[in-house]
Amino acid sequence: MLSKLAVNGGTPVRTRPLPSSLPGASAIGEEEKQAVLRVLESAQLFRFGRPYDQSEVGLLEREFAEKVGTPYALAVNSGTSALITGLVACGIGPGAEVILPGYTFVSSAAAILSARAIPIIAEVDESLTLDPQDLERKITPRTKAVMPVHMRGTPCRMEEILEIARRYGLKVIEDVAQADGGCYRGRRLGSLGDIGCFSLQYYKIITSGEGGMVTTHHQEYYHRAVMYHDSALAFWRPEMGADPIPGVNFRMSEIAGALARVQLRKLDDLIARMRRAKQQIKEQIEVHKDLQFREEPDPEGDTAICLIFFLPSVEKAQEFATALSAEGIPAGTIYNQGIPDRHIYSHWTYVLRKTPVTSEGCPWTCGWHPGDVRYSEDMCPRTLDLLGRAVHLNISPWLTPEDCEDIATAVNKVAQALL
Ligand SMILES: *Cc1c(COP(=O)(O)O)cnc(C)c1O
Numbered sequence: 001m002l003s004k005l006a007v008n009g010g011t012p013v014r015t016r017p018l019p020s021s022l023p024g025a026s027a028i029g030e031e032e033k034q035a036v037l038r039v040l041e042s043a044q045l046f047r048f049g050r051p052y053d054q055s056e057v058g059l060l061e062r063e064f065a066e067k068v069g070t071p072y073a074l075a076v077n078s079g080t081s082a083l084i085t086g087l088v089a090c091g092i093g094p095g096a097e098v099i100l101p102g103y104t105f106v107s108s109a110a111a112i113l114s115a116r117a118i119p120i121i122a123e124v125d126e127s128l129t130l131d132p133q134d135l136e137r138k139i140t141p142r143t144k145a146v147m148p149v150h151m152r153g154t155p156c157r158m159e160e161i162l163e164i165a166r167r168y169g170l171k172v173i174e175d176v177a178q179a180d181g182g183c184y185r186g187r188r189l190g191s192l193g194d195i196g197c198f199s200l201q202y203y204k205i206i207t208s209g210e211g212g213m214v215t216t217h218h219q220e221y222y223h224r225a226v227m228y229h230d231s232a233l234a235f236w237r238p239e240m241g242a243d244p245i246p247g248v249n250f251r252m253s254e255i256a257g258a259l260a261r262v263q264l265r266k267l268d269d270l271i272a273r274m275r276r277a278k279q280q281i282k283e284q285i286e287v288h289k290d291l292q293f294r295e296e297p298d299p300e301g302d303t304a305i306c307l308i309f310f311l312p313s314v315e316k317a318q319e320f321a322t323a324l325s326a327e328g329i330p331a332g333t334i335y336n337q338g339i340p341d342r343h344i345y346s347h348w349t350y351v352l353r354k355t356p357v358t359s360e361g362c363p364w365t366c367g368w369h370p371g372d373v374r375y376s377e378d379m380c381p382r383t384l385d386l387l388g389r390a391v392h393l394n395i396s397p398w399l400t401p402e403d404c405e406d407i408a409t410a411v412n413k414v415a416q417a418l419l
């Protein structure tokens with residue numbers, strides 16, 4: 001029997017709120033407090049000036065590299081800093097085009113601009129990550145790198161992307177900001193390309209409030225990253241190279257380092273919890289031809305931070321998300337013209353308008369590039385269509401089997417009524 005939808009005045013499936021969907025932030029407890037207090041009691045707030053392995057940040061780097069499976073990891077102060085450092089480390093600069101997906105946080109594109117290179121926007125496919133076919137179509141003689149983004153916790157189609165990058169000689173800079181701890185075919189994300197860039201910002205899977213990490217297998221890129229992230233370090237670390245490069249200051253503080261070390265130890269357990277919950281919910285959602293789950297290039301490597309499914313039309317998806325929220329299960333569509341979500345390229349205003357930081361117009365109209373790159377709000381129609389038809393639900397690590405059942409029950413109830 002069909003029960004009346006809550007949005008039409010029926011009884012909602014659930015009235016109690018669901019647990020927090022900020023995995024790392026909601027796991028902050030006694031261990032984090034002790035770690036921060038330890039730093040305060042030592043009054044050593046700066047990582048340098050003592051042996052490498054006696055600072056919190058130095059130890060975090062070692063532990064993070066071990067987790068990801070790269071010989072090198074460098075701590076920085078944000079995910080955006082990690083991307084800029086990673087681009088500079090592998091030699092991306094003026095005149096270079098860097099291809100990235102049209103669905104990622106605007107800071108991925110801003111990082112490319114900060115490295116004085118030009119972002120080229122490509123479509124996503126049913127995985128909501130970079131479409132390898134469109135990647136190949138967008139390659140020009142000036143393309144120097146590709147930035148696959150493991151968006152909403154799910155690994156990209158790395159096999160295809162790495163193969164194309166090899167064929168065209170492109171550097172691969174993975175944006176792992178939303179997928180810390182995820183895997184692709186048994187390897188941790190951030191260890192597959194030339195450089196991996198992570199964020200430890202408050203909303204990410206694990207957090208130190210603000211923070212980021214750069215990982216790599218290449219010693220040369222590591223040395224360049226170290227020099228770039230600290231403008232004076234090259235003079236103290238002659239082993240970084242005979243010819244120091246100038247840099248900025250993206251250093252991480254000891255308090256953030258201590259916090260991140262504790263969170264890193266919790267990472268795999270948080271992901272295991274979210275995977276269990278997501279699996280139960282997916283199993284309990286009834287098969288329906290008009291409800292298609294997001295494709296997962298490697299389901300076992302998914303961090304399971306969210307559940308996304310596509311409906312046949314934008315109108316259906318909006319109606320579905322509204323009805324589901326009324327049942328007590330917060331949900332939304334991803335693309336909605338009324339909401340200027342900066343995770344979608346059509347809302348990257350300063351990119352689409354090619355607004356330069358200074359009046360010279362770099363990097364779009366600088367002598368190193370012919371200046372023929374064009375953007376428009378509808379340049380990636382498939383991306384907008386998929387995001388408009390996508391219904392998105394967060395998965396919390398703290399969902400009980402009963403919570404998961406409520407979620408699936410509500411999805412089934414709304415699907416029966418609307419599809
Ligand atoms: C959050 C995020 C970033 C930037 O990280 P910050 O730590 O906020 O600078 C980059 N890329 C993606 C995909 C993100 O979600």
